[in-house]
Amino acid sequence: MKSGALRASVQLSRSTFTLDVDIAVAAGETVAVVGPNGAGKSTLLSIVAGLLVPEAGRIEIAGVAVDDVAAGIHVPPERRAVGLVFQDHLLFPHLSALENVAFGLRSRGVPKPEARQRAAVWLERLGVAHRAGARPRSLSGGEAQRVALARSLAIEPDVLLLDEPLSALDVETRDRVRSELRTHLAGFAGPRVVVTHDPVEAMVLADRMVVLEGGRVSHDGTPAELTRHPRTHYVARFVGLNLYCGQASGSTLDVDGGGRIVAAPDEPVEGQAAATVRPQAVSLHLQRPEGTPRNVWPGRVVGVDATGERVRVEVESEPPVIAEITPAALADLRLASGDEVWVSIKATDVHLEPA
Amino acid sequence: MTTPLPVRVLAAVGFAFVLLPFLGLLQRTPWSQLPSLVTRPDVRQALRLSILTSLAAMFLAIVLGVPLAWVLARTHIPGRSVARAIVTLPMVLPPVVGGAALLFALGRNGLVGQYLDDWFDIRLPFTTVAVVLAQTFVSMPFLVVTVEAALRSTDVRYEQAAATLGAGRWTTFRRVTLPSVAPSVLAGAVLCWARALGEFGATISFAGNLEGRTETVPLAIYIELQRDRDAAIAMSLVLVVISLVVLVALRDRWYRVQG
Incomplete structure (x- = not known):
């Protein structure tokens, strides 16, 4: 051969x-x-x-x-x-x-x-x-x-x-x-x-x-x-990540298409940048959460996919987000398409880098 | 779902309408003389001629019709829809017109016939070959239409798969395309053969009625109806039985393949 x-x-x-x-x-x-x-x-x-x-x-x-x-x-x-x-x-x-x-x-x-x-x-x-x-x-x-x-x-x-x-x-x-x-x-x-x-x-x-x-x-x-x-x-969706592109200023990213995400970078990032968030790092709440998370915003559930051991929940919001939660959490929250939810992400779970 | 009454009644009438003439034929059949009638030399000769010519016509239709169907189904030559209409024309044309047209084309003074005569000393009209040509002319469209439909519905990606495995066009046609439409070629060939066996109009106008050379069973039946009705009925019965046996045997097979 x-x-x-x-x-x-x-x-x-x-x-x-x-x-x-x-x-x-x-x-x-x-x-x-x-x-x-x-x-x-x-x-x-x-x-x-x-x-x-x-x-x-x-x-x-x-x-x-x-x-x-x-x-x-x-x-x-x-x-x-x-x-x-x-x-x-x-x-x-x-x-x-x-x-x-x-x-x-x-x-x-x-x-x-x-x-x-x-x-x-x-x-x-x-x-x-x-x-x-x-x-x-x-x-x-x-x-x-x-x-x-x-x-x-x-x-x-x-x-x-x-x-x-x-x-x-x-x-x-x-x-x-x-x-x-x-x-x-x-x-x-x-x-x-x-x-x-x-x-x-x-x-x-x-x-x-x-x-x-x-x-x-x-x-x-x-x-x-x-x-x-x-x-x-x-690619982000393909490998299972949330990806946000936009303009960074220090530790904050203004996402193209609306919304703002706060990260905790080691060094400030300026200009064109991209932030990635693992879906497992996204929390969902029925009421506005109290506490330390720097990123909190409201949205609406548009899809619940429970094929694997984890449940993927697609949330329409600014910016949009995919969360991965356990079946137990899904049972607690009783989420279905159309439900209003609050999204929270800790700044330390946001990976921000220049594009 | 149970069949609605009007549908049942009309279906019964339709079936009776097709069946009744055969019953009439059976009722008039001279059963006791049947063996001697069927074995009469002139009857045997007509039967033999009919079977040979119809099989030859079917063979010719397959050899020419399958490639024709392929070209109509697969190529994008200009005027293809006109070509398709011309190919199917003999299906709707009165066969007598087809026979006359063959005579004008291939007769001794015909468009092509005059050269066949002058150059090769070939005279087609009123020969057994003319019978085969007339039968092929009227029956080939049945095969072409059936095979073309099958070729259109086959998945060309099988042919692409064959190409990636190293098969050239001819090998692909022979080993992939043709087997995939084989049930339709068979179905088309049966339709074509049945049409050739019953051919009358084109045969009598292009080949005439010469006993032993061009007098096929349908021609003989027509002549005998005026001379010897019992012989006509015997031959009709033989045609009916042959056709029925072939249709029952092969239709089952091709329905199974397609459904």
Whole structure:
């Protein structure tokens, strides 16, 4: 297997956005491409796979140009070694799992017995050898995902792309398959790109995260960097933080769009600045709280999300805030959408820094 | 929900309307002479010719019709909607007009026919080949319409998946697209074959009525109705039975695939 970096610097206009992206992924590196719906994540994968032709730019895989608009180069998808695992797997319904995996090898001229033999090895490697004869319709979500991965890996691609690899799975299997997927990705030597909208998936799978917003890269860094310094609202929400941008003066931030937050910085901050607040640091009250918190303001509950062990409460106020409280606290407060609440945050829980 | 009374009554009338002519046919069938009638040389010849030509027409319609359906469904050539209307025209045209048109195109003095005659010494009218061409002309639209609808509703992303796995266009068409529309090709082929088997108007005007060469069962039935009614009824019965058997066997199959 060849191994070499993927470099893509491409532009393409779509109806709702213009993709203008410059990314590089090293061999053996997993990059998660995250971003809101319609940000161009899947479009980017399609371009790298050769299914869409960029209007401008260049894509290089292991030093060889597969797209170069200026030079008139466009290698069609069937002649570039890019493995693409689709969101809903797209296993061919009329072929067995084994035949699906053998499809790429057969298409590349490998004789049938050898192709089937090599396909069987891939199914074995991914732990689905016992399902070799099954039609895709009868596979479980996790099995289908592994067969789809085996099918893409069987052609021994130079680059592996995965589009929302876990989104077709139910919540219980997702956790298990996610850690499996991490192992399988580690076994692939080339650059790997995973498109996802799931923060956990991105954090677990990726060495580096590229955030696409409105067709452009708004962030490029390790998951830890992203969590520490979210630069946009999307990223802050993605990593689960409240982010406020505005004008700072000393320890006070006048938030763009209304409201004021007081922090306790070591040194005064002046001018353009951003404050982040962890949702766990936000307290909610039914009456105006007495006491020491420096940040107290009224608001209205617009959403209560109790999926995990913690409850996320979205409050519309100036500035808006997301609070994370325990189910017990929710039971005490009996909060529901539309309720009036008071928000309080201690100044020491506000992290203020120049933008 | 129970079926409302008016719906039940009208459905019963509709069913009776379709069934009644067959009962009439059965009632007039000379059962005792049936074996000797069906095995009569001229009847056997017409039956054999009908089955061979209708199968040939179906085959030709598949070979030409599936690619035609693909082009109509998938490409964006200018004038595509006009092309689609032209392709389906034989479905609504009186078959006799179609046969006459074939004669003007492929006849000895026809648009193309004169060159076939001059250059290759090929004369199509009043041959068995003409029967097949007439049947294909009127029946191919059934296949094209069915397959085109299926191609439109298939998910092109399967073809994209095939491309990323290294399959060229032809491999993708053969191994992904075609299997995904196979039930519709089968359904369209059955409709097409049934239409070809019953073809009368285009055949008689383009191929004439030559016993053993162009006299298919429908033509023979028409002639025999005036000469030997019992032979006409026997042949009609054979057509009804063949059609019924094929429809029952294959319709079940294609409903199962689609539903």
